Structures are given as C-alpha cells and as structure tokens.
Amino acid sequence: MATTLSDMGYQVTVIGMKTEECSISRESLDNYQVVRIDVPNSYSAQAMLELHKICPKVGKILDKIESSLFVDLETVPIQLTKRNISSYIKKAKLDKIFKKSIDFGYQVLGISKEGKNFKNVNYIQEILAIRSILLINLILYQVSREFYPDVYHCNDLDTLVAGVMGKLIDDKTLVYDAHEIYPEQLAEEMRSDIWYRFYTNLEAQLINLADGRITVCDSLGEYFSKKYRSKEFLTLRNCPSKKYLPPASILNRKNSPRVITYQGAYFQYRGLEEVIAAAASVEGAIFQFRGIGSHEATLKKIVQDAKLSEKVQFLPAVKVDQLVETGSECDIGLSPFISVCFNTKYCLPNKFFEYMMAGLALCSSDLIEMRYLTEKLHNGVLFDSKQPEALSNVLNELLASPDKLDEMRQQSYYAAVDEYNWENEQKKLIDYYTRL
Numbered sequence: 137m138a139t140t141l142s143d144m145g146y147q148v149t150v151i152g153m154k155t156e157e158c159s160i161s162r163e164s165l166d167n168y169q170v171v172r173i174d175v176p177n178s179y180s181a182q183a184m185l186e187l188h189k190i191c192p193k194v195g196k197i198l199d200k201i202e203s204s205l206f207v208d209l210e211t212v213p214i215q216l217t218k219r220n221i222s223s224y225i226k227k228a229k230l231d232k233i234f235k236k237s238i239d240f241g242y243q244v245l246g247i248s249k250e251g252k253n254f255k256n257v258n259y260i261q262e263i264l265a266i267r268s269i270l271l272i273n274l275i276l277y278q279v280s281r282e283f284y285p286d287v288y289h290c291n292d293l294d295t296l297v298a299g300v301m302g303k304l305i306d307d308k309t310l311v312y313d314a315h316e317i318y319p320e321q322l323a324e325e326m327r328s329d330i331w332y333r334f335y336t337n338l339e340a341q342l343i344n345l346a347d348g349r350i351t352v353c354d355s356l357g358e359y360f361s362k363k364y365r366s367k368e369f370l371t372l373r374n375c376p377s378k379k380y381l382p383p384a385s386i387l388n389r390k391n392s393p394r395v396i397t398y399q400g401a402y403f404q405y406r407g408l409e410e411v412i413a414a415a416a417s418v419e420g421a422i423f424q425f426r427g428i429g430s431h432e433a434t435l436k437k438i439v440q441d442a443k444l445s446e447k448v449q450f451l452p453a454v455k456v457d458q459l460v461e462t463g464s465e466c467d468i469g470l471s472p473f474i475s476v477c478f479n480t481k482y483c484l485p486n487k488f489f490e491y492m493m494a495g496l497a498l499c500s501s502d503l504i505e506m507r508y509l510t511e512k513l514h515n516g517v518l519f520d521s522k523q524p525e526a527l528s529n530v531l532n533e534l535l536a537s538p539d540k541l542d543e544m545r546q547q548s549y550y551a552a553v554d555e556y557n558w559e560n561e562q563k564k565l566i567d568y569y570t571r572l
Contacts, residue, residue, distance in 0.1 A: 140562045141289075142167040144569065149283045151276055173275050179267040181208040187274045191301045198270065201337045202330075204263050205270070262330045273297035277305075287311060287572070293318035293335060296342050303345060309572055312346035314369070316479050317359060323405055323476035340364050348572055350565075353505045355482035370568050375489040377558040380460040386495050387546055394421040394535055395466040396499070399459055400487050402429030405480065407472030407501065412438050413524035415448050418531045426451040426462060459487075463494030467541065468534070471500040474521045484509075493552040497544035499531060515547035 142148045148168035153175055154161070163170050176183070184206050188195030198205055276298035280288070287309045288299035296312055303310040319335040343349070343360065349369040351357050357369030396418075398411065408425070412435065415423050425435070425448065432450070439448045454462050463469060469491030475481045484505035491498055498516025500506040510516045517534055520526040534541050 137289075137562075137565065138168045139166045140558075140565055141569065144566060146287075146569075147283075149280070149285070151279055153272065171279060173272075173279055176268065176271045176275060179264045179271060181206055183271055183274075184267055187270060190274070190277075191305055193304050194297060194301055197338075197341050201341065202263070202266070202334050205267060259330065262328050266331070266334055269294050270297060273301070277301040281306070287569075289313060292316065293339050293342075296346075297338075300342050300345055303347075309348070310346045311348040311350065311572070312343060313350045314356065314360065315352055315374070317356060317477075317482070320478040326404070348568060350568070353482060353484040355484075355504050359478060359482060370564060372564055373484070373489065373556065373561050374486045375552070375556045375558050375561050376460055376486075376493050378493075378553070380457065381493055381553065381557075382461065382464040382495065384549065386464045387542070387549060390538070390542070391465075391467055394468065394541075395424055396421050396468040396470060396531065397424045397426065397463060397466040397491075397496070398470040398472070399426045399463060399490065400485065402427050402431040402435055404431055405474045405476045406431075407474045407521040408435055409438060410474075410521060410524045410527060411470060411472050412442065412444065412448055414527040414531070415444055416442065417525070417528040418535070420535045421468075421531065422446075423448045424451055424466065425449070426453060428453045459490045460494045463491055463496060466494070466496060467545065468499050468531070469494070469496035471498065471506060472519075472521050472527070473501045473503060475501070475503055489552065489556050492548040492556055495545050495549035497534065497541050498548060499527070499534070513547055513551050515544045515551060 138148045138150050149171060150168060151171045151173065154172040158172065160170075161172055184198075188199070188206065195206075273295060274297075276295060280298065280302065285302065285308060288302040289311045290296045290299035291313050292315055299310045299312070302308045319332050319339065340363075343364050343366045349357075349360070349367060350372050351360070351369045352372065352374050354371050357371055360366045360369060398408065400406070402408065402425075408431070411423065436450060439445055439450075451462075469487065471485055471488055471491075473480050473483050473485070480503070482504055488498065488500065488506060488509070492515065498506075498510060500510055500516060500518055501521035502518040503521075507518055510518055517530045519530045534544075
C-alpha cells in the first residue's frame with residue numbers, strides 16, 4: 137500500500153515501533169521512508185495527563201471511557217483492608233471511578249468485605265497495558281508532525297488515536313484502515329472485561345471521526361456499520377502482488393506424496409491441533425507447517441506424542457515476500473480457523489490469496505468469507521474446523537481425486553492472475569484517495 141501511494145505522488149512515511157528483530161531508526165524502502173520509534177518506558181498517570189494536555193478532546197473521550205487511565209493507580213498499597221479502603225479510595229480520588237458504590241471499589245481492587253487483603257494486580261496491569269498503547273499513539277503523533285502530513289492512514293484501532301489527534305489538532309485528513317475487529321481478536325476467555333469494554337467504546341467514539349474507512353472484506357464493513365452505525369467502508373483485499381507470481385509450469389508438478397501446507401502464525405484457535413489430529417487419518421500426503429508463534433512448542437509436543445513427526449513437519453519461517461514461492465512447492469493450502477469471536481467468524485486471511493497465487497487447492501474452514509470465495513471460484517473444499525474427522529474426510533476425498541485437485545489448483549492460480557492480485561486491488565485504493 138505504501139508503494140502504491142508513493143507511486144501516486146504522495147511522500148509516504150511509515151511510522152512503527154522498534155522490535156528485537158529490527159531496531160533501525162530510519163530507512164528508505166521502495167520510494168517511501170520507514171521510521172521506527174522506541175516503546176515508552178513510563179506508563180504513568182502523569183504521562184497520560186500530558187496526552188490530555190496536548191489534545192483535550194481526545195483526553196475527554198478517554199476519560200469518559202475509563203477514568204482510571206488518569207489516576208495514579210500504581211500507588212495502590214499492596215495491602216488494603218476493610219478498615220482502610222474507604223479512606224484510600226477518597227484519598228486517591230478513586231470515587232470518581234467507583235461511581236456506583238464503595239462495594240464496586242472492593243470488587244475492582246480485589247478486596248473482600250471480610251477484610252482479606254490483596255491487591256488486584258490484574259486490574260492495574262490491564263490499565264497499564266491500555267496506557268502503553270495510548271502513549272505509543274502520543275509518540276506516533278509527535279513524531280509524525282516532523283513530516284507535516286496531509287493524511288494520517290491508521291492501520292487498526294491501536295494506532296487510530298494518533299490519527300485522531302492529527303485530525304483534531306492539525307485539521308488533517310484521517311483514514312481508518314481496519315484489518316480486523318480489534319476488540320474481537322480474542323476468544324472471550326482470553327480477554328478481560330476491562331480490555332474488551334475499553335476498546336469497544338474507543339472504536340465507537342473514534343470510527344466516525346475518520347474521513348475515509350477501509351477494511352479487508354465485506355463482512356467486516358457490514359459489522360462496523362451495524363455495530364457503530366459507521367459510514368461506508370471500502371473493501372480492499374490483502375492480495376499479493378503479481379511480482380510474486382510463479383510460472384504457470386508449477387501446475388504441471390505432481391508431488392508424491394502430496395504436500396498440504398499451513399503458512400502463518402502459531403496461536404490458539406487457529407485449528408492447528410485439529411489439523412494434527414486429522415493428519416493421522418489422511419492417506420497419501422504429508423503436512424508442512426511454516427510459521428512462528430507462542431503456540432509452536434505446544435504443537436510440536438502434540439505431534440511428537442502422537443508419533444506423527446514424519447507426517448507433520450515444521451519448517452523454518454520465511455519472509456512475507458517469500459510465502460507465495462514456498463507455497464508453490466505444495467499442493468493444498470490450509471486455512472483452519474476456528475470461529476471463537478467475530479474476528480474469526482468473518483476472517484479472510486492473507487494466506488487465502490497467497491495460496492491462490494501459489495497455485496494451491498484451498499482447504500478452508502466453513503466461514504462466511506472463505507465459503508463465499510471458495511464456492512464462487514470452485515478452487516477448494518470446506519470443512520467444520522472443530523471436527524478433525526471432517527477435515528480428514530474432505531482431504532482424503534480430494535486426494536483420491538487427483539484430477540479434481542489439480543483442476544482446483546488451476547482455478548486458484550488463474551483467478552489470482554486475472555483478479556485476486558494487488559495490481560487489481562490497488563485501483564480501488566487509487567480511486568478512493570483521489571476522492572478524499
């Protein structure tokens with residue numbers, strides 16, 4: 137996207153955070169500049185008050201959603217008792233937060249009425265985590281002013297506050313590019329009520345301040361419209377560029393055994409445990425996992441315990457611009473997401489289009505967006521991602537029909553050539569920016 141906007145004549149600066157993998161402060165890539173900032177080392181209430189001072193309108197919005205963002209919660213004593221909680225709440229001005237009653241204060245701070253004393257570390261840590269995102273946004277905004285931007289293009293909700301500051305303070309154009317439903321990115325048991333409530337309310341407050349709105353599939357745009365009564369979103373699919381397109385000769389290759397691949401992150405609810413369980417019953421194929429993530433060690437142990445190490449292989453991760461190339465060595469591409477939140481219910485992952493350009497037959501969870509394209513393009517099969525048996529059945533059926541499998545591979549490849557590529561999608565982006 138940055139390259140496309142640069143080709144349109146924009147001077148593009150991409151601002152992100154430094155990571156362990158890349159700590160370079162500034163570099164030029166494909167005619168645009170990349171600036172990486174340090175993560176703030178203080179998430180104090182005082183730092184939050186600085187944000188409020190710089191942009192009172194944003195501060196007022198944040199204060200309305202979660203007042204404790206501006207209260208010095210770090211000084212909550214390790215031991216609070218029934219005897220001293222009331223005085224502490226008044227002294228720390230927490231009565232502003234605990235509007236309903238002191239009983240609510242007990243609940244939030246984790247104090248039992250019987251006098252058992254402990255500090256609710258989880259609550260305080262959640263507030264500090266939210267502050268960290270907001271203070272990163274403050275730095276993003278401050279650094280951005282060096283480049284005198286005309287447009288703030290914000291990728292996802294965790295950068296939108298910076299863009300809103302640019303709009304409200306400097307009267308600049310704001311584009312919200314939502315690649316996901318940020319508050320809905322985790323299963324319910326994996327997120328706290330504080331986190332979910334804050335980001336849902338934040339999105340509701342900010343979404344209609346944007347001058348332009350972009351997302352990756354129609355279902356997400358419809359969700360935002362219904363949930364927040366937002367204005368219309370442009371759907372811009374995350375398709376790879378045709379510069380990564382392998383030669384059509386890959387379609388003549390017939391692996392023996394066939395190779396089934398998963399390329400992506402190793403996290404919970406990606407359906408990977410179910411894939412491993414299904415692998416034992418799939419004949420005439422091997423499975424290759426290529427990715428990174430916190431769940432990798434768990435997955436490897438499951439494979440080892442099931443004695444499937446020869447059938448389920450873990451390969452080194454590759455750079456994003458190599459995913460189509462490595463995928464083209466395989467036959468079937470897996471997108472086994474389990475629907476545990478709206479984000480997964482409506483998912484249309486990048487790998488779906490990468491597999492297509494790589495000339496793979498697709499095997500995807502029976503979810504709304506992937507179902508629509510699979511049935512439209514006749515380039516794959518669908519399955520219930522919660523049932524390993526359902527996956528093994530559709531794979532065995534596909535593997536038993538090699539002509540059908542290879543026909544699906546061709547359908548994927550030529551659909552990517554003709555329509556599902558960035559060169560085609562970017563036309564919509566160019567037209568959209570022209571009309572901003």
